[in-house]
Amino acid sequence: MKILVTGGGGREHAIIKTLSKTGAHELICAPGNGGIAANAKCFSDIKATDIDGQVRLAKDLGVDLVVIGPDDALALGLADRLREVGIKAFGPSQSAARLESSKAFSKDLMKKYHIPTAEYEVFDDAEKAKTYIETLEKFPTVIKADGLALGKGVIIAENKGEALEAIHEIMEDKKFGKSGSKVVIEEFLTGPEISVFVVTDGVKTVELSSAMDHKRAGDGDTGLNTGGMGTIAPNPFYTEKIKQEVNKTIIIPTVKAMAAEGCPFSGVIFFGLMATESGVKVIEYNSRFGDPEAQVILPLFGGDFTDLLTDMTETVKPVEGFASCVVVASGGYPEKYETGKVISGLDEKGQIPGMPDITVFHAGTKLVDGKYYTAGGRVLGITAKGKTLQTAIDRAYEAVSKISFDGMYYRKDIGRKALS
Numbered sequence: 001m002k003i004l005v006t007g008g009g010g011r012e013h014a015i016i017k018t019l020s021k022t023g024a025h026e027l028i029c030a031p032g033n034g035g036i037a038a039n040a041k042c043f044s045d046i047k048a049t050d051i052d053g054q055v056r057l058a059k060d061l062g063v064d065l066v067v068i069g070p071d072d073a074l075a076l077g078l079a080d081r082l083r084e085v086g087i088k089a090f091g092p093s094q095s096a097a098r099l100e101s102s103k104a105f106s107k108d109l110m111k112k113y114h115i116p117t118a119e120y121e122v123f124d125d126a127e128k129a130k131t132y133i134e135t136l137e138k139f140p141t142v143i144k145a146d147g148l149a150l151g152k153g154v155i156i157a158e159n160k161g162e163a164l165e166a167i168h169e170i171m172e173d174k175k176f177g178k179s180g181s182k183v184v185i186e187e188f189l190t191g192p193e194i195s196v197f198v199v200t201d202g203v204k205t206v207e208l209s210s211a212m213d214h215k216r217a218g219d220g221d222t223g224l225n226t227g228g229m230g231t232i233a234p235n236p237f238y239t240e241k242i243k244q245e246v247n248k249t250i251i252i253p254t255v256k257a258m259a260a261e262g263c264p265f266s267g268v269i270f271f272g273l274m275a276t277e278s279g280v281k282v283i284e285y286n287s288r289f290g291d292p293e294a295q296v297i298l299p300l301f302g303g304d305f306t307d308l309l310t311d312m313t314e315t316v317k318p319v320e321g322f323a324s325c326v327v328v329a330s331g332g333y334p335e336k337y338e339t340g341k342v343i344s345g346l347d348e349k350g351q352i353p354g355m356p357d358i359t360v361f362h363a364g365t366k367l368v369d370g371k372y373y374t375a376g377g378r379v380l381g382i383t384a385k386g387k388t389l390q391t392a393i394d395r396a397y398e399a400v401s402k403i404s405f406d407g408m409y410y411r412k413d414i415g416r417k418a419l420s
């Protein structure tokens with residue numbers, strides 16, 4: 001098959017590497033990045049959000065399948081546009097992608113179909129939101145911009161002042177643009193977080209591995225929220241008992257609810273869950289693979305990935321072993337950072353010489369005259385597998401120690417919470 005992957009980060013590199021395993025497919029990526037170019041022909045001028053460009057490329061090249069990586073391309077309706085011209089797409093329609101692109105939509109869906117989630121209110125008026133906050137007695141409280149906000153639209157307000165400030169920033173200052181024309185204000189939940197990935201065609205479901213993300217920039221979950229600084233899989237908090245509960249109360253009801261609403265979800269649903277004392281609740285849905293969750297769940301996937309993405313004929317074999325991914329980032333990320341630093345420790349294929357068991361997923365790199373340079377905030381995701389979680393973590397850090405570039409930083413505690 002000829003397969004186009006839309007996107008250009010670590011997640012898309014993981015998708016491409018998994019598709020390339022059989023050697024049977026011709027792989028294309030737009031825009032791709034320096035490291036992806038070792039596995040796929042890249043069209044670096046065509047951004048993921050350039051919907052016309054992506055459709056034109058798919059048509060011109062006569063691709064059989066487009067796998068859509070990022071949320072914004074899905075929210076802009078790329079899957080619908082491809083299907084309209086008869087090209088198979090892996091990813092939900094624009095209407096189904098609202099599961100992620102509108103938090104008000106997803107919260108109302110959960111309420112209507114009794115899917116456990118935090119108590120909440122939705123506001124489209126800043127004054128009303130502020131009046132509501134004045135009545136709140138319990139803090140922290142959680143304030144979320146309705147739309148997509150690069151993972152930064154969630155504010156945990158410790159007191160009334162912070163909550164009012166959050167409303168001001170989101171709704172009046174429009175920090176996240178149109179994404180902040182509505183807000184969700186919800187109950188603060190506590191408990192271990194678990195990410196679960198389910199591929200569905202709108203009816204059938206195939207569950208992949210669970211994972212644990214590390215969203216804060218600093219060790220011990222300190223510092224700013226990022227896109228994700230590292231992951232491990234499977235998540236040890238996702239016990240067999242919790243898995244059964246989640247299937248019954250969350251996964252199946254969500255897939256059925258989407259179909260009942262007239263927008264069946266076809267693609268992968270990323271369930272962001274929290275195991276609270278009163279049961280597992282949905283923190284959020286995403287309508288795509290996670291980044292850097294894909295960098296650990298896909299290396300643990302044993303079956304034929306193309307079959308799974310096209311017809312869901314693949315039954316997933318039980319996960320054996322563990323995977324750990326450490327993200328190395330540019331100094332300053334998630335705020336201002338510099339790019340164009342030469343990366344040392346990689347061979348011409350963008351991998352670490354002498355460590356064939358390690359996979360380096362490129363997130364923000366550029367290849368110039370055979371040398372890799374940094375080109376983004378998150379630069380590489382370095383993944384190791386192991387029979388135990390401890391060996392996967394140790395091996396990933398051993399690999400990280402071979403890499404260096406000016407200003408490089410990474411978290412030193414990926415997976416620690418999962419070991420205790």
Ligand code: AMP
Pocket residue numbers: 118142151152153154186187188189190193215272283284
């Ligand atoms: P998101 O950007 O939606 O992934 O949210 C970022 C993070 O905010 C989540 O991973 C949680 O750690 C936290 N969060 C979101 N909603 C809640 C909630 N209702 N209670 C506690 N923490 C939350």
Ligand code: GLY
Pocket residue numbers: 151213227228286289290291292293
């Ligand atoms: N790592 C979290 C996300 O992909 O949204």
